[in-house]
Amino acid sequence: MKHPLEILLETDDLVAINKPAGLLSIPDREQSEPSLKDHLLNRFGSIYTVHRLDKETSGVIVFAKNESSHRYLSQQFESRTTEKFYNGLVLGKVYDEEGVIDEPIGEHPAKKGLMTVVRKGKPSVTAFRCLQSFSMYSWMEFKILTGRTHQIRVHMKHYGHPIVCDPLYGDGKPVLLSSIKKKFKLGKDVLEEKPLLNRLALHARELRFSDIQGKQIILEAPLPKDLRATLQQLEKQGV
Incomplete structure (x- = not known):
């Protein structure tokens, strides 16, 4: 690995990692x-x-170290007693301060590997809050109440505000400083602008569950550098 794994918690029964973007x-x-x-x-x-x-999503992920812990933790995810919070940057200005997207999700009838909102899909519920609104983007918090494949990505596309840099459900375009800074100039010896962000702008920030001893666990993964830098520039440029 290029960088050492960031372990958020390790016990005899489980290990939690702040997964970097780009790693399966x-x-x-x-x-x-x-x-x-x-x-x-x-x-x-x-x-x-x-x-x-x-x-391409970064953030908190938990693995079990033994079969009994695996059964116990998996049952919580299946019964939806875990609490999962994400942060994401979406395209466009979101005017609703908060809301709930309750739309069934299923496989796309024509495009393999893609999911979509479809009448006969599985029940899927995403609660959202708009934390900061800019002219071209919005910084969001999501709480997923179900765990469908690509759920936040599909629901935000359906809502009209896809996740930034999403190649499947959005335009896939990177965030460039030149697009948000009015008087942007490339450095003297720089031939090509390096994107502020060129991966899916989604981060699994927080996970709440109980371990096999019944202890309540709250894990939080700090925002990665690329998302922090993008947010700082958006705030700085006032866009």
Whole structure:
């Protein structure tokens, strides 16, 4: 790995990581690249998948270290007693301070690997709050009450404000300083502008659950550098 894993919590029963963007949570079908689970297996010997994050999503993810912990934690995710909070940057100015998107999600009938809002899909509920509103973007908090594939991404597309840099449900375009700074100039020896953000602008910030001893656990993953830098520039430019 390029950087050491940031462990948020480790006990005899579980390990929680602040997953960097660009790393698979678990191996894909093609075994195309090392996943976070592979790294943890090498480190701990036995690791069990409890839930997952999309490859380009950063933030809190928990793995179990033994079968009993795996059963206990998985049951919480399945029964929706866990609480999951995300932050995300979306395209456009969101005028609603808060709301709930309650729309069923299922596989796209024509596009393989894509999900969509569809009448016969599984019940899916996302609560949102607009934390900061800019002219071209909005900084959001999401609480997902169900755990469908690509849920926040699909719901925000349906809502008309896709997640920034989303190649599947948005325009996939990076955030450039030149697009938000009025008097932007490239450095003298710089040939090409480096994006402020060029990955899915979604971060799993907080996870609340109880461990196998019944202890309430609240885990929080700090915002990664790319999202922090983007927010700082948006605030600075007043856009």
